[in-house]
Amino acid sequence: MWRSLFGLLLLCPLAAIIRAENICRSIEVRKLSDFDQLRNCSLVVGHVSIANLQLPGNVNLTQLQTNVTEITDYLLIYHTTGLLTAEYIFPKLRLIRGRELLFNQYSFVVYENRNLRELGLLQLLRIQNGKIRIENNPTLCYVDTIDWVYLLGNSTTQHFSIRGNRSPNHCPLCNGLDADYDYLHKNMAYCWRILAPQLKLTRPKVEGCPASCGRFGCDVNGTCCDHNCLTGCSSQNCTLCGNYQRNGRCVNQCIASYELNKRLCIGSKECQQLNLIPLAQGLRCVDQCPKNHKPIIDANGGKQCDLECRGLYHVKRIEDLKPLRDCVSIQGSLIIELVDIKEPIVKALEQALGNIKEITGYLKVIHSTPLMSLTFLSNLDTIRGDELIETKYALYVVNNYHLEHIWPTNRQVAIQHGTIFFHLNPRLCYEKILNLQPALKSLKTEISVADVSPNSNGERMICGEDVSTLDPQIQDINATAVSIVLDFVKYEYVGNLIGYTYHYMEAPKRNITMYDGRHGCGHDNWLMDVSIGKNRRHMISNLKPYTQYAYFVKSMSPWDYHRQMEAYSKIQYFRTLPSKPSPPRRLYGISEIHTQIMVHWWPPQRPNGNITKYIIDYELHNLTSEENKTKSYGMEKPLFINDPPNCECNDQEPYYSGPQPEVEKYFNKTQTTYEEALPNLIYVSRRRPPVKQDKFEKVVDFTDLISGRPMSQVVENPTTTTTTTTTTTEAPSSANVTKPREVTAELYEIFRLQVEERTRNIQDMDQEKFRILHDPPKCHSSDVSVANQLEQKCVVEEEIKGFVVPGNQQYYNMTNLLQNQYYRIYVRACVDGVVNGCSNPAILTVRTISAEVEPIVAENKRLQQMNKLF
Template sequence: MLLRLRLICLYLFSMLVTQVRMDEQKLICNTIDIKKTEDFERLHKCNIIVGHISITNVQIPAVITPTDIEEITDYLLVYRVHGLESLRSLFPNLVIIRGKDLLFDKYALIIYENLKLLNLGLVSLLRIQHGDVRIESNPLLCYTHTVNWLHILGNNTKQHYVLKNNKPPSFCAICILVNKKPETEEEAEFQPNCWDFEVPQNKLRNISYNSRECPTKCGFDACTITGNCCSRDCLSDCSTNACSLCANFMIDGKCTDACNPPYYQFNKRLCIGSDDCRSKGMIPFAGICTKNCPKNYQEIKTSNGQRSCTLNCTGNYVVETVEGLETLRDCKTLHGSLTIQLSETKSKIVNHLEEVFMNLKEITGYLKVTHSPQIVSLSFLRNLHSIGGNVLIDNHYALYIVNNIHMENIWSHNQKVAILKGFIYIHLNPRLCFEKILQLKSSLKQEQKITIQHSSPNSNGERIVCGEGVQVLNATVEDFNATAARIKVDIRSVEDMNVLLGYVHYYKEAPVRNVSMYDGRHGCGRDHWNTDVTINRNIRHVIKNLKPYTQYAYFVKTLSIIEFHWQIEAYSKIQYFRTLPSTPGPVGVIFYHSLTTTELVLHWWPPKNPNGVINKYMIYYEKVKEKILGETVKNFTASIKSKPKAPDCICMNLDTENSGAVPNEENFYNKNELTYDEALSNFVYVSRASTGTNKSFCIKKPKNTTEELNEILPVNATQNSTSSKSADINDKMNAKLGTERLLNYSRELELKSLAEQDTGIADYLIMKPLPICNLPFATVQHQLENSCKPQEYYEGFSVAGNYHSYILTGLQPEVTYRVSVRACVEGLRNACGPTSSILAETVSKSLANFFKQLKLY
């Protein structure tokens, strides 16, 4: 027994040493872009690609030798390669695509528009660790649907694949593996997946559900021959702590999820020490073994001759593009000056400004911002506290802000930036109010008066309302549902109505309540704020097309006539609201694996639109009658989803929980349907403001002077009064009459203004779902009489919302089952979404007998 243990230990140690040596002997290459035929030779010199491989617009060589490439750390792109029939001729040994950096930040494998491609042929591919797959517009390509992509993709809830516009599977031959009897233990796993007509799809061994010799605690992970579970960071089989394929990084043959000190990342896949890094002629820095220092770092040599990197933020920096920002990343003190003069109007450069300048606290020279229409505020310099002024513009100015047509604000709220030396020069900023410039006086260390030479009210703020004309606008969310919210503002005065055109509603998704009015704002509109402009004076407005169960930030501003003798503008504070939950969309792709003759492992993707917190999944399964499979599928498909008929009427009470598509779903925006709905509602419902039934506003007819006198004075007094007294009384009565006329006129204007601004809630209804009927299994008549909907009852059993797999047990061998899954959210009575179903078949009886012969059960 002791001898046996020694032999096992010796074997495991030899495996570990062999693994390390084999990895050291592999040829490592950087990114390879193939754009001409001669470039194919570069592939034959590599085993591991640290970067990506892109093969685009090129003719395949007449004679091509298969490569020995086993691993790609980023992505593989094959686009318009002429003459290529199978990737097996290029990458027969490719095992893993790690997806460290993705194409378009999304894709790890892209096969697109290859006219002669017949099959994929990636016969050794086991895992695409990160990123999606897109195989599209290859007209002759077969066997895309016979590959179990969900098995290859490591994270089934986040990674997806698209197979589109390739050769229809019905026009492709069936691979011979479907009816082939298993000859080995691997084939006995019942996997009719193939890469082409005769090549099966290999699978990672840690997903082998037939590894019954592993302890229960290992779950679906593999184990060593001694029964120890493999590490979670191991993608394949293992021996002790050695793994043939690591998920993230490898340290001395062992898998790990990250390179923690004193180790450094090397080639995006290994963790090595600092001495090993330097022995390769590289620099250990910031957890990475790199060839060169980053752009904003300077390479230096220590006293013992070792290379290292030090932060270098010295010089006069000019930022014009996103690329120019990288030289300033990580800078806390900029020893020099900063000029921002943005030339890219179409990019979301403001977001990059906030990211790069997150830590900048001090500029020793000057700050110059000019000709940058994208900038609305300097809030991206939120941590800046001083401008030294050691170097000045024209020997005088430390803060220079000129010709920024959309700038509305300078610093963030409550931010104080001290200008230690020099002065300010701020001109030609038409939306920057002069009052905000005057607030900078307290930041100047040199007590000087801000004169017209430094900043002028005539060259700043002339295109916006400033000063006393800016008022506070009170806005509140009056009502909301899952996809809409009604915003209400205060009534404006009659004087304000002379220049008021309407309102602008700003809103954006805000998971955290830390939004500022100027955060992320882009002068050319390329930011995350959505705007609704209403050219009417109604105090109510409904924001539509919102996402269910999502928190939003919003504020409102008035839209006024600027070129007018009476200027008024008003802003509301930023406030928040969360939309109501709604029934979720259907679950994503459902797939299964035959575990035993009586068990199926069911997997599914969560809904694309959860519309709330998924608290459970309802699973239901039943046997399909033993008919011809084609007929069964046909009938089953028809029963699952039938195309709804056109409605005979328009239901005015919209049920938001079952109201169809949400903004992210296809066919949501139907212009013709929206136009029809709007026209119909305008025809049926006539606004009270436009009818002739409005209350008329009348001015009481004034009495003449004689009538007034008769009411005030006795008859005798009137007859005996002198002409002078009559004249005095007439003057008083005329003054009183004029005052009453003025009051009546003002009252009439106020009533008209109120009627124009507030037409009532009826014009801005927020539809709410019908309540649940109190009567169980309510009849249609009961529903109509009580304006309610019945309680839904769901068949099957529930699985917690944080699980996306389940093992169905107690099934019968060689039987087809109809399995249905639906998602349910918290907070609703009828909480479950539509059903998604598949047909799943247990292992055949002949295969069960084969398992018994192998004594696997």
């Protein structure tokens, strides 16, 4: 019957199938009457939010029941009272796609629901994208009896957090309250409630499949099953796809087609047959044109949306960028005035304005402290100036404290009409503004001082010839740290040097510029280390192993205005060394054949290199009678021993690196460092011993200096202003007339070398402090004693026994086991190029089923498959 029904659906036109669906947009449920919007929906294109809902005690449960089978974005159940189970509302829900996520992270959230006892999503097969968070529901049971790993569409990127709910020890079992249940019930390891097993797709075949199939299995012909199909093995003629469906086939994305309802890929003609509009920008099929599009009728009478970004756009916050998405030409003007210094808006600017090529009016950038450059307008070619500020200015840039750079490198933006106005940009060099002169197509005279001030622009920035270049070099590197050494600073500049700032960020590709992701108030993508002092050496630690970083160095001086000694380096790159990985995550195993256990795991959270292999070992594990009692309810449930749910890595984030603002008025990121270092420059301890003066510095006057006396004869007389010299009765000959000048040059050179030597010593102090530790090499022999290891500074390579599987395979089928026995399983991940580069083991305990139960398990799987089809 079901086969004939499925074949009939394939013959129906696409339009008829789509029209048969009851499609709804996002729905917010706040009161009982809001369920009327949701009741008849089969597909929710958007999200469903059930929040702050209070159900009366006499509520009719039929008022809550809906026909929803799919939610394209996320499902939120928050702070509801009176709701005992979500089964009342979503008895048919099969898929949460997670196209748009709550807080850009979560696709399924159940949080702080006082009366919720069970989830009850009996038909749920997949949560395709996004994280799961089920927390602080004091009466909620059956969350630990769900195989969440099976529900996730991409187990390597999705995570789930389950805590603060009712303890599993205080909850009923999947199979009932009676401890003496029969073998059939013992097989039910995962359930939504008592006697309601979790539905799982049974693959036609697992053994004998090609290695490339992994744990997804294959059909009888050996063709690998498609994980994207939720209701079968083949991606062709699949009734429910996790990502998109195109012509009855599951695909991962829509290519050369239009996305419909965030789940289907259709052609332009099919979109028009549905009386919908194919949207060229973004390749979407929509029922009405977005706000920044204009509906038009083409030559064939079909509807189209013409992208029209017309008018004055004033960007103050991230939400103001939405009308500008997909815009290529702004038929009007653009004002950027960023009012929130804590909002991470730079990345949003790059995404929303990166495609703009033309502004027909003017561009105005004012009072935008976060901006360090205008490089987010990466494709802007022309400002036409059809509309001008004060009938004169097409580019108006005023009062942007951190603005240092204008356009992207090697890009010149043509200004067709009007001129420019730059004032009160203290970090934007005057020379950079003058470089815009060739872009002014309608201005024949030079840029005037009235329009571009040489005083208020660049007053707090090193500009022109005063800009020096630092040349940092990587001295040494290991897996988590790098040692950087700079060139020596000239002695005449050392007195003005406070220290250095080291900026670095992860850079998978070598295409980073100094202004990528920069935020003037510190909320950017760059980490920063501050080194106070004149030492040219620095060590950056807490890096990620086997990761490429970009970095640059900047000096700090105490001068804020005009003449100042400061220097930058160019962007350079380094890669840290590989290291021992963290253990594999989320081990889980199941026994469906009495002599076998199938084990799955996730790759390590921190691979720290190229994972070349996994090593699996196992042993019989004899549990005591007490342990048997505590584990009897979860015989096949994994123990995540090496992956605690609340474990978080303390990675340093760019937001928290370097000096941080304490008040809203904080602008200058290096000002705090400067103010902390300033007392050390001014206040000197009175107990400091007097500095011993060199004899050649104790010269009375210039005549005494050029007298030509050797330095050994220069003696200071503290009571008179004269000096004692060796006298001679012979008059100087004419051959010795130039001797005083020669001696003067020699003395000055000696003085210069000594001062330079002292400044070099100041810049090279504590070299041992910047040495990086390296792992000892492998010993030549495997039987070296501990004493010899310490003497030779080497380590013996460990011999880890077990079965080896390739690094791209995250499963293993253990065979030839004993029935009805517990096994302890150890899984290690190994990195190439590291001595003893295998992780600590992740440990799992699983019990094999008995031979008598095996046919019952197979029958149960067959019945579950039939239930899903009908």
